[in-house]
Structures are given as structure tokens and as C-alpha cells.
Amino acid sequence: MTAPSAPITQDVLTIPRRTPEGDGKRNLVGLTRDQLRDVLIETGTPEKQAKMRVGQIWQWIYQKGVRDFDAMTNLAKAYRAQLEEHFVIAVPEVVQRHVSEDGTRKYLVRIAGGHEVETVYIPEDGRGTLCISSQVGCTLTCSFCHTGTQKLVRNLTPAEIVGQIMIARDDLGEWPELGRAPKDETRLLSNIVLMGMGEPLYNFEAVRDAMKIAMDGEGISLSRRRITLSTSGVVPEIARTAEEIGCMLAISFHATTDEVRDRLVPINKRWNIAELLEALKAYPKLSNSERITFEYVMLKDVNDTDEDARRLVKLIRGIPAKINLIPFNEWPGSPYQRSDWKRIKAFADIIYKAGYASPIRTPRGEDIMAACGQLKSATERARKSRAQIEAETRAG
Numbered sequence: 286m287t288a289p290s291a292p293i294t295q296d297v298l299t300i301p302r303r304t305p306e307g308d309g310k311r312n313l314v315g316l317t318r319d320q321l322r323d324v325l326i327e328t329g330t331p332e333k334q335a336k337m338r339v340g341q342i343w344q345w346i347y348q349k350g351v352r353d354f355d356a357m358t359n360l361a362k363a364y365r366a367q368l369e370e371h372f373v374i375a376v377p378e379v380v381q382r383h384v385s386e387d388g389t390r391k392y393l394v395r396i397a398g399g400h401e402v403e404t405v406y407i408p409e410d411g412r413g414t415l416c417i418s419s420q421v422g423c424t425l426t427c428s429f430c431h432t433g434t435q436k437l438v439r440n441l442t443p444a445e446i447v448g449q450i451m452i453a454r455d456d457l458g459e460w461p462e463l464g465r466a467p468k469d470e471t472r473l474l475s476n477i478v479l480m481g482m483g484e485p486l487y488n489f490e491a492v493r494d495a496m497k498i499a500m501d502g503e504g505i506s507l508s509r510r511r512i513t514l515s516t517s518g519v520v521p522e523i524a525r526t527a528e529e530i531g532c533m534l535a536i537s538f539h540a541t542t543d544e545v546r547d548r549l550v551p552i553n554k555r556w557n558i559a560e561l562l563e564a565l566k567a568y569p570k571l572s573n574s575e576r577i578t579f580e581y582v583m584l585k586d587v588n589d590t591d592e593d594a595r596r597l598v599k600l601i602r603g604i605p606a607k608i609n610l611i612p613f614n615e616w617p618g619s620p621y622q623r624s625d626w627k628r629i630k631a632f633a634d635i636i637y638k639a640g641y642a643s644p645i646r647t648p649r650g651e652d653i654m655a656a657c658g659q660l661k662s663a664t665e666r667a668r669k670s671r672a673q674i675e676a677e678t679r680a681g
């Protein structure tokens with residue numbers, strides 16, 4: 286294992302590693318155990334051996350980080366050749382890697398079709414959180430979110446979602462020896478948040494399958510308590526998240542009246558605050574998790590008054606909760622400003638006095654545009670800046 290390297294400001298590395306496109310071969314990454322079993326049987330693995338083979342291959346891929354069948358030394362040579370003939374073990378390609386002054390790492394990840402998403406690793410006290418994307422762009426249009434200005438291009442596949450964890454582990458040099466899963470406390474990549482690009486609950490099955498793989502005890506083996514899924518409030522999928530994934534839940538709440546939330550998080554017009562809270566009340570019990578995180582972005586003169594803080598506390602009464610205050614991360618052309626520090630503190634204070642934890646999220650990786658809500662594909666950003674340049678040229 287290597288510790289994150291010394292901070293390099295604005296370091297942009299173009300990594301020339303090519304991912305095998307597969308030549309029509311099937312990628313084993315991202316398949317559930319049942320799917321893996323099926324494809325092995327389809328390609329000639331005797332049914333009686335299938336379960337054992339699934340276990341062996343699974344461990345090589347997810348516990349040891351092996352991408353080459355030839356390295357699977359507990360499989361017979363002929364069987365390895367058979368696997369090679371039909372399958373690949375492929376993760377998305379990292380086309381750029383930026384390291385922030387504060388050690389935050391941002392990966393620009395290219396997926397099939399030439400699309401790009403971003404994945405961010407945030408180190409903290411020898412551990413770290415990986416922020417992963419679930420879609421290219423987003424169908425929703427939250428007015429403060431950079432991703433929201435980009436149309437949905439497509440959903441990520443389970444392979445592309447779990448692949449983001451695998452490439453971060455590659456970069457951190459964190460593949461443990463077989464049979465020796467690291468303890469959560471000693472991992473560099475110890476937590477996952479689905480807070481990158483996209484609305485995870487609009488890509489439910491793929492997110493579920495990828496998180497099941499991340500939680501599988503014979504592989505990446507992250508506890509469900511160390512995985513947090515953030516949603517803008519897709520109410521019908523919330524109970525399903527508890528039942529089928531069982532991870533921690535974060536809600537992009539951001540406002541205390543329907544009038545303001547309609548403007549900030551337009552999905553509120555479909556499922557309003559009352560309906561959302563109703564679904565949330567059932568979550569802790571259904572998922573056996575302690576608390577729900579309410580994310581609240583602090584926007585100057587929009588949602589940051591003392592009255593808002595008091596209303597917020599009243600609304601969530603009865604729900605085991607933590608309120609995460611996010612100072613707004615500005616992006617070029619963003620229509621809002623970050624609330625003043627004094628205002629954020631006063632807001633936090635009211636919540637704290639009402640008995641809730643109210644941490645203020647420290648913006649990380651701002652110098653490399655890696656902070657929450659700033660993610661957007663590089664191509665899209667480039668397109669935008671070209672458009673801006675043209676507009677400026679015309680104006681000049």
C-alpha cells in the first residue's frame with residue numbers, strides 16, 4: 286500500500302493506459318455472482334464446478350485486483366485459456382488525473398462511447414472517501430448544480446460504477462493479498478459516497494448491483510455503513526434502496542418550503558417535502574441504519590435565514606438525522622453565491638442547539654473543480670468554454 290503522494294498542485298497526468306475494449310468478449314466486471322455463474326456455464330464450465338469457479342474468479346478480480354486470466358494461478362492453464370477466449374476483465378480508462386493542493390484526487394474516466402465522468406478521492410487522516418458517479422450528466426436540473434446544466438447522456442453500467450472503485454484502488458496501490466481483506470480502519474479507500482455526477486436512484490439496478498459487489502465480503506468488502514447514496518428525492522425508490530441495497534442514505538434537502546425547493550431541486554414538483562419526509566421516516570427501520578444525512582447547500586439570501594434553520598429542525602422532527610451543511614461551491618456562471626461564513630455558523634448553531642449534529646462540509650479540491658456539485662465532463666466543459674469564447678468574440 287502506498288500513501289497518497291505529496292500534494293502536487295494542479296498536477297495533470299495523462300495516463301496512456303488503454304483498457305481492452307474486449308473485441309466482442311464479455312466483461313466479467315460488474316456481473317453479479319449469479320450472472321457470473323451463468324456466463325461461465327454458457328461457455329463450458331461444468332455446472333458442478335461453477336460455484337467454486339465463481340468464488341475463485343471473484344477473489345482474483347475483487348480481492349486482488351487482477352486483470353489478466355493468466356495470473357489466476359489456482360486455475361488450470363487450459364481453463365485460464367478458455368476464460369481468455371470468451372472474457373475480459375475491464376475497467377474504464379483513466380484519461381486524466383488531477384491532484385489538488387489538499388491531496389484530493391480527481392480522475393477523468395472515459396467509458397464506452399467516448400463519454401467521460403469524474404471520480405474524486407478525498408483523503409482524510411489516513412483514510413479516504415471516494416465520490417463516484419452514476420450517470421453521464423443528469424436528467425434533473427437543480428439550479429445550483431453544475432452537473433444539472435448538462436443533459437443526461439446515459440446511465441453508467443454496473444461495470445463502470447464498480448470500475449471507478451477499482452481504478453482508485455489501482456492508483457492508491459491498495460489491493461490486499463488474497464484472503465486478507467483490510468480492516469475498514471486501515472484502508473486508504475474506506476468510504477464511498479454516490480455524490481458524483483447523476484441521480485443514482487434513476488439508475489437503480491446498476492447502482493444496486495455495483496454496490497452489492499463493493500459490499501461482498503469476498504471482494505472489495507466495504508461495509509454497507511460506509512456507503513452513502515445521495516438522492517435528490519426520488520420517493521418511490523427510497524424504500525427499495527433500504528430493502529435491496531441497505532446502505533446509508535443522504536437527501537439533498539436544501540430548502541424548507543416547497544416554494545423554494547421547487548426552484549432549487551425541481552424534482553420537488555413531482556414529490557414535495559411532505560411526501561419525501563414520509564418516505565424518509567420509514568428508511569432507518571427498513572435499512573437498519575441509524576441516521577439519515579440531510580444535505581443542505583448554503584446559498585446566500587436564498588435558503589439561509591434563522592427562520593429556515595428553525596423550520597428545518599421542525600420538519601425533520603422524529604427522523605434520526607444529521608444535517609450536513611454544504612457551503613455552495615461556485616462554478617463559472619453559477620447563479621448563486623455562497624452564504625457568508627458567519628451566516629453558516631449561525632445556521633449550524635440553531636440546528637446544533639436543537640439536538641442534531643450539524644457539520645459544515647469543508648470544500649475540498651476546489652482548485653481542481655473537484656468539489657461537490659462541480660463535476661461535469663471535460664468535453665462538456667470544453668464545449669461550454671468554446672461557446673463562451675464565441676459569445677465573447679461576438680460581443681467584442
Ligand code: SAH
Binds near residue numbers: 614
Ligand atoms: N444527484 C444526487 C447525487 C449527486 S449531487 C443528489 O442530488 O443528491 C451530490 C450533492 O452535492 C447533493 O447534495 C447536491 O445537491 C450537492 N451539490 C450540487 N451542486 C452543488 C454545488 N454547486 N455546491 C455544493 N453542493 C452541491
Ligand code: SF4
Binds near residue numbers: 424425430432481483
Ligand atoms: Fe442531478 Fe444531483 Fe445535480 Fe440535482 S444535484 S442536477 S439530482 S446531480
